[in-house]
Amino acid sequence: ETGVTQSPTHLIKTRGQQVTLRCSSQSGHNTVSWYQQALGQGPQFIFQYYREEENGRGNFPPRFSGLQFPNYSSELNVNALELDDSALYLCASSSAQGGRNTGELFFGEGSRLTVL
Amino acid sequence: GNSVTQMEGPVTLSEEAFLTINCTYTATGYPSLFWYVQYPGEGLQLLLKATKADDKGSNKGFEATYRKETTSFHLEKGSVQVSDSAVYFCALSDRKGYQKVTFGTGTKLQVIP
Numbered sequence: 001e002t003g004v005t006q007s008p009t010h011l012i013k014t015r016g017q018q019v020t021l022r023c024s025s026q027s028g029h030n031t032v033s034w035y036q037q038a039l040g041q042g043p044q045f046i047f048q049y050y051r052e053e054e055n056g057r058g059n060f061p062p063r064f065s066g067l068q069f070p071n072y073s074s075e076l077n078v079n080a081l082e083l084d085d086s087a088l089y090l091c092a093s094s095s096a097q098g099g100r101n102t103g104e105l106f107f108g109e110g111s112r113l114t115v116l
Numbered sequence: 117g118n119s120v121t122q123m124e125g126p127v128t129l130s131e132e133a134f135l136t137i138n139c140t141y142t143a144t145g146y147p148s149l150f151w152y153v154q155y156p157g158e159g160l161q162l163l164l165k166a167t168k169a170d171d172k173g174s175n176k177g178f179e180a181t182y183r184k185e186t187t188s189f190h191l192e193k194g195s196v197q198v199s200d201s202a203v204y205f206c207a208l209s210d211r212k213g214y215q216k217v218t219f220g221t222g223t224k225l226q227v228i229p
Contacts (some may be wrong), residue, residue, distance in 0.1 A: 002157070031215070042120075042205050042219030043160070056216055090160065094215065103148045103209030103217055107159040 004093050004108035012114045013081050021076040021111045023091030032074040033105065034066060035090040043090055049074055078113075086115045118143045122206045122220035129196055129227050134139040137191040137223045139180075139206035149173075149182050149189040150217070154203045163191075163204070196227045 005024045013019050031050045035043035045058035049068035049112050063079040072093070078085055089112075092105035122139040129135060141149065151163040151173070164173035169184035178193045189206060206220040 033215070033217075035219075040221070042207075042221045043217075045216045045218070048215060058216065090175075092160075103150060103158075103207075103215055104162055104165065105152075105217060107161065109159040 001087075004091055004106050006089075006091050006108035007110050008111055009109070010112045012116060014116050015081055015083060016078065017115075018079045019080050019081060019113060021078075021089050021091075023074045023076070023108060023111075024108050025072045025074065025091075025093030025094075029093035029095050029106065030072055031094045032068055032072065033092045033094070034074070034076045035092065036060075037088040037090055037110070039087070046076070081115045083115050086113060088112050118147070118208060118210055118218040119148075120206050120208055120218055120220035122204075122223055125203075125222070125224040127223060127225050129225070131198055131227055131229050132195045133185050133227075135191070135193040135196045135200075135225065137204055137206075137225070138219060139189045139191065141187050141189065141206070142210055143187075143210050143218075145210060147210045149180070150207040150209070151178070151180055151189070151191050152205040152207055152219070152220070154205065156202070160205065196225070198227045198229055201225055201227050 029100045033048040037043045046054040052068045055101040067075045088110040091108045119142045148167045150165045152160045153163045164175040166173040172181045203222045205222045209217045209220035
């Protein structure tokens with residue numbers, strides 16, 4: 001069974017740039033969620049994708065966007081980077097039926113973004 | 117909205133000591149409750165869960181009981197080991213529509229030999 005993998009593991013950007021983070025979900029999972037974890041804080045829900053559509057979003061501005069592909073892998077895109085976007089970005093996959101699931105998430109190790 | 121409050125760390129214990137990490141929540145309806153753990157250099161992983169009132173989740177010697185009357189889900193272990201050193205996150209999912217998991221801020225546990 002292949003777990004959740006994310007890339008890149010670390011990256012450095014400057015303010016105003018754009019970034020794309022990638023995630024391969026665990027085999028058999030059809031739902032992908034993205035979370036932002038600032039240093040010393042718990043993960044904050046960004047959005048969730050199910051069947052290639054966004055079906056839930058947290059309190060993040062539109063410059064945070066995403067995609068889910070037919071193989072259930074996913075991308076997180078952040079435009080116009082700000083210093084406060086520096087964080088660990090976590091991808092989590094899960095299995096849902098009808099867009100609803102149990103809350104059991106399987107996380108990747110994250111992509112650490114530093115914005116200078 | 118939903119929220120989770122857990123005790124601040126770090127918590128430092130000697131090996132074989134008893135562990136309690138307090139967690140309380142605010143949510144509408146009947147959420148599912150979770151403890152996730154993040155070991156150094158690793159991703160978050162589910163430790164245990166409970167889906168209804170009075171359920172007890174357990175795994176690897178850790179336990180937590182879903183107390184609806186006190187809106188709590190405290191994590192306990194009778195005898196901690198050095199290998200339990202990690203950050204522990206209490207979390208909930210309200211199971212409404214799409215799944216969103218709300219996490220607490222985490223409690224760092226350090227177990228010394």
